Amino acid sequence: MEGETQKFSVCMSVYKNDNTADFTDAVLSIYNQTCPPDEIILVIDGPVSMTMYDAIEVLKEKTGIMKIIPLEQNMGHAIARQTAIEIAKNDLCAVMDADDISLPDRFEKQLQAFENYPDVSVIGGFINEFIRTVDNVVGSRIVPECDIDIKNYMKSRCPMNLVTVMFKKKDIMNVGGYQDWYCEEDYYLWIRLALAGYKFYNIQENLVNVRVGEKMYQRRGGKKYFLSEARLQKYMFDHKLITYPRYIYNVLIRWIVQVAMPNKLRGWVFRKFARK
Incomplete structure (x- = not known):
């Protein structure tokens, strides 16, 4: 080859x-x-x-x-x-x-x-x-x-x-x-x-x-991580990669998982919905 x-x-x-x-x-x-x-x-x-x-x-x-x-x-x-x-x-x-x-x-x-x-x-x-x-x-x-x-x-x-x-x-x-x-x-x-x-x-x-390990899911949560992701979603919206409804939905989902959700539950959500 x-x-x-x-x-x-x-x-x-x-x-x-x-x-x-x-x-x-x-x-x-x-x-x-x-x-x-x-x-x-x-x-x-x-x-x-x-x-x-x-x-x-x-x-x-x-x-x-x-x-x-x-x-x-x-x-x-x-x-x-x-x-x-x-x-x-x-x-x-x-x-x-x-x-x-x-x-x-x-x-x-x-x-x-x-x-x-x-x-x-x-x-x-x-x-x-x-x-x-x-x-x-x-x-x-x-x-x-x-x-x-x-x-x-x-x-x-x-x-x-x-x-x-x-x-x-x-x-x-x-x-x-x-x-x-x-x-x-x-x-x-x-x-x-x-x-x-x-x-x-x-x-x-x-x-x-x-x-x-469990620390992986901890790193994918918290206010600082959420704000970084929310800002990236805003960047996609500003550059017309996503619509406004998609932008709001993406930010809301991230707030629930990364801020409102405890680490153990976040780990379960990642394994259940973000992984095979």
């Missing part, structure tokens, strides 16, 4: 709260691929533990393709991801988190999809969410396949699983790249790409196993 020889970069970041063993598993999962990257850009987002620094050095030597970019202080996901993208030498870039596990043929499938759909800018897929071990799956996030369905889905929820995406760097940079928007940097990016006319595609298979 021609796509197997196409070069691409993987963009990652790590910070002080990331687990060293999980980070090692994440890096090895993108290195031991049927179609491996020819570079891994790792942004160290502020100081980390000596254990993590040691693990990074071991992985750098083991893979031989890791480029380390240290930041003096923690700058957050948006700046860390954007830094990695700017430094990446290839036009195709994949995103990877510091504690998830990519399936061994993830990149092979994405490269093939870019060959099949050359006019697409971003390609993602499904995720399986697990607790402690990958066989303890507690949910799956299923997303639409085709561009038209993805953009319709975007009107109510984020249509791409960030940790699965591979994209064309030039298209991402054309809309300003990753920009800071509390907990919504990726959703904001997809919206700007859609408004600019770029296309999306989701492979209808699981590409990444994602670690989750």
Whole structure:
């Protein structure tokens, strides 16, 4: 397959709260691929533990393709991801988190999809969410396949699983790249790409196993999180991506789930209605 020889970069970041063993598993999962990257850009987002620094050095030597970019202080996901993208030498870039596990043929499938759909800018897929071990799956996030369905889905929820995406760097940079928007940097990016006319595609298979826990649902609640999401809905309305009734409905649902609802109930709602 021609796509197997196409070069691409993987963009990652790590910070002080990331687990060293999980980070090692994440890096090895993108290195031991049927179609491996020819570079891994790792942004160290502020100081980390000596254990993590040691693990990074071991992985750098083991893979031989890791480029380390240290930041003096923690700058957050948006700046860390954007830094990695700017430094990446290839036009195709994949995103990877510091504690998830990519399936061994993830990149092979994405490269093939870019060959099949050359006019697409971003390609993602499904995720399986697990607790402690990958066989303890507690949910799956299923997303639409085709561009038209993805953009319709975007009107109510984020249509791409960030940790699965591979994209064309030039298209991402054309809309300003990753920009800071509390907990919504990726959703904001997809919206700007859609408004600019770029296309999306989701492979209808699981590409990444994602670690989750109760804290995940806590992070998806609270006044600050709600206000960030409400502001993003207003951005979509202002740019005529959604109607006023849809805007009011989206904000109301988010207020109920993110502000009025306790964490345990929120976790149940996410598993029941936002996951397979």
